[in-house]
Amino acid sequence: DIQMTQSPSTLSASVGDRVTISCRATQSISSYLAWYQQKPGKAPNLLIYQASTLRSGVPSRFSGSGSGTEFTLTISSLQPDDFATYYCQQYNTYSTFGQGTNLDI
Amino acid sequence: QITLKESGPTLVTPTQALALTCTFSGFSLSTSGVGVGWIRQPPGKALEWLAVIYWDDDKRYSPSMKSRLTITKDTSTNQVVLTMTNMDPADTATYYCAHRLGGNGWNEAYFDFWGQGILVTVSS
Numbered sequence: 001d002i003q004m005t006q007s008p009s010t011l012s013a014s015v016g017d018r019v020t021i022s023c024r025a026t027q028s029i030s031s032y033l034a035w036y037q038q039k040p041g042k043a044p045n046l047l048i049y050q051a052s053t054l055r056s057g058v059p060s061r062f063s064g065s066g067s068g069t070e071f072t073l074t075i076s077s078l079q080p081d082d083f084a085t086y087y088c089q090q091y092n093t094y095s096t097f098g099q100g101t102n103l104d105i
Numbered sequence: 106q107i108t109l110k111e112s113g114p115t116l117v118t119p120t121q122a123l124a125l126t127c128t129f130s131g132f133s134l135s136t137s138g139v140g141v142g143w144i145r146q147p148p149g150k151a152l153e154w155l156a157v158i159y160w161d162d163d164k165r166y167s168p169s170m171k172s173r174l175t176i177t178k179d180t181s182t183n184q185v186v187l188t189m190t191n192m193d194p195a196d197t198a199t200y201y202c203a204h205r206l207g208g209n210g211w212n213e214a215y216f217d218f219w220g221q222g223i224l225v226t227v228s229s
Contacts, residue, residue: 001168032208034215036152043201043219044152050207055217087152091213094165095142095154 002026002090006098013103017078021101023071023088032092035064035073038100039084047086048073078103107131109141109202109220117192117227127185127202127220134160134180140205141185142214143176145198146222153198157205157214158185165213192227199224 003026013019023033031051036044046055048064051071061076075082083105088098113125125143132139142157156166156176166174175188185202200223203216 032213038152043203043222044216045219046206046215046217049215089152089154089215091208091215093209093213094167095157095213095215097144097152097154099151 002029002093002096004088004090004096004098006086006088006101008101009099010102010104012105013078014105015078015080019075019078019103021073021086021088021103023066023073023098025069025071025090025092028068029090029092031067032090033064033066033071034089034091035062036087036089037082037084038087044087107204107218109204109218111200111202111220111223113200113223113225115223115225117196117225119193119227119229121192123189123192123196123225125187125189125200125202125223125225127187129183129185129202129204131218132204134158134178134183134185136160138205138207138211140208140214141178142203142205142216143185143187143200144203144216144219145196145200147195147198150198155189155200156187159205159211194227197225197227 035048038044109129140159143155204218205214206217
């Protein structure tokens with residue numbers, strides 16, 4: 001099975017900061033990686049797929065990069081609405097989610 | 106627009122089976138490339154992918170859960186049903202169904218529209 005490890009687990013930041021969340025796969029997943037944002041009590045919201053393709057309607061301050069086993073989600077300038085939990089998901093073989101990164105103030 | 110909604114029992118006794126229904130609108134599961142998946146999330150924990158069913162009736166299950174899961178579709182009623190056998194308190198979670206936007210070619214899935222989720226508690 002492919003395991004996904006996110007780092008850090010918790011990230012404290014301020015409005016306007018540039019933040020980066022990492023996701024590592026235990027084997028190559030090519031570019032078959034998605035990123036989601038989840039707020040308390042809500043379903044996840046797809047942000048990025050195919051490692052770097054921004055979903056329509058998602059603000060351009062979100063960006064994704066990487067391939068193989070190492071991936072990154074970057075938020076260029078944090079907005080108050082961005083404080084949430086972020087998950088990566090591989091869909092190269094079956095599907096696996098990372099353990100999540102809680103982004104708080 | 107695409108909407109999905111989960112329904113089913115919210116309290117299940119250990120060892121019982123669980124059947125959850127996903128009722129959707131705004132797309133057809135007869136259309137090439139379309140799929141519906143199930144994902145769960147125990148309270149305070151991470152997301153876990155369970156299964157996906159595709160337009161051609163192909164199905165994929167989480168290897169760790171495969172022996173307990175069955176996913177079916179009814180295109181005439183726009184519903185997908187997930188059945189999970191031998192429920193345990195560790196299966197207590199919010200269960201989501203979601204629409205497949207794309208995947209690894211024709212296989213696997215990532216999801217763009219999700220239901221609101223249904224919290225299922227397993228307890229005697």
